[in-house]
Amino acid sequence: xxxxxxxxxxxxxxxxxxxxxxxxxxxxxxxxxxxxxxxxxxxxxxxxxxxxxxxxxxxxxxxxxxxxxxxxxxxxxxxxxxxxxxxxxxxxxxxxxxxxxxxxxxxxxxxxxxxxxxxxxxxxxxxxxxxxxxxxxxxxxxxxxxxxxxxxxxxxxxxxxxxxxxxxxxxxxxxxxxxxxxxxx
Numbered sequence: 001x002x003x004x005x006x007x008x009x010x011x012x013x014x015x016x017x018x019x020x021x022x023x024x025x026x027x028x029x030x031x032x033x034x035x036x037x038x039x040x041x042x043x044x045x046x047x048x049x050x051x052x053x054x055x056x057x058x059x060x061x062x063x064x065x066x067x068x069x070x071x072x073x074x075x076x077x078x079x080x081x082x083x084x085x086x087x088x089x090x091x092x093x094x095x096x097x098x099x100x101x102x103x104x105x106x107x108x109x110x111x112x113x114x115x116x117x118x119x120x121x122x123x124x125x126x127x128x129x130x131x132x133x134x135x136x137x138x139x140x141x142x143x144x145x146x147x148x149x150x151x152x153x154x155x156x157x158x159x160x161x162x163x164x165x166x167x168x169x170x171x172x173x174x175x176x177x178x179x180x181x182x183x184x185x
Contacts, residue, residue, distance in 0.1 A: 007043070008047060009041045012041050012055060015059045015065070030051070049129070050127035050129035050163075051127070052067065053129040053130065054130065062104070064086070068086060073102060075104050075105065085097030085101065093115055093116045095116075096113050097113075099111060099112060110180065112179075113178070115140075124145065126147075126168045128163060128166045130185070131164070131183060132162055132163055133167075133181060133183050135179050136180045137154060137178075138180060139177070141153065142177035142179070143172055144167070144168075144169055146165055147165050
């Protein structure tokens with residue numbers, strides 16, 4: 001368990017308690033069993049972005065509230081300089097930088113995502129969440145999995161899709177794949 005996973009899990013549990021939602025109901029709403037859900041709250045399981053997005057929607061909070069524990073405060077503009085952004089180191093092969101973490105009441109969640117290549121991985125685990133998503137390839141090459149379809153994306157390519165359909169990304173060609181992901185609520 002990493003410190004970040006433990007902190008996120010603790011915030012998730014606290015928000016659920018504040019909202020007076022039993023763990024069993026939260027697990028059912030998240031479409032997972034209660035034991036697995038409790039493992040997330042304890043920081044024993046790694047979070048997918050989809051899991052956090054779904055939890056934020058159920059709890060009626062900004063995803064940044066769960067990730068960082070700080071509520072966004074800006075309402076007119078937020079500026080994020082090159083290479084900056086709120087780091088979300090969730091998984092070994094994925095690096096997310098939230099690009100609007102200080103903006104309140106966002107209608108979308110923009111991220112710079114870097115996926116490291118993992119040659120031994122045949123097919124990544126697919127996840128889904130409410131809304132729609134737009135991904136624009138900045139550099140590298142990746143396979144984009146959408147349900148039973150696989151699309152190969154190169155720098156300059158983009159994909160817009162219903163994020164309720166199970167999906168995942170995999171870097172190919174031995175180089176990291178970097179893309180902008182905009183999740184629309």
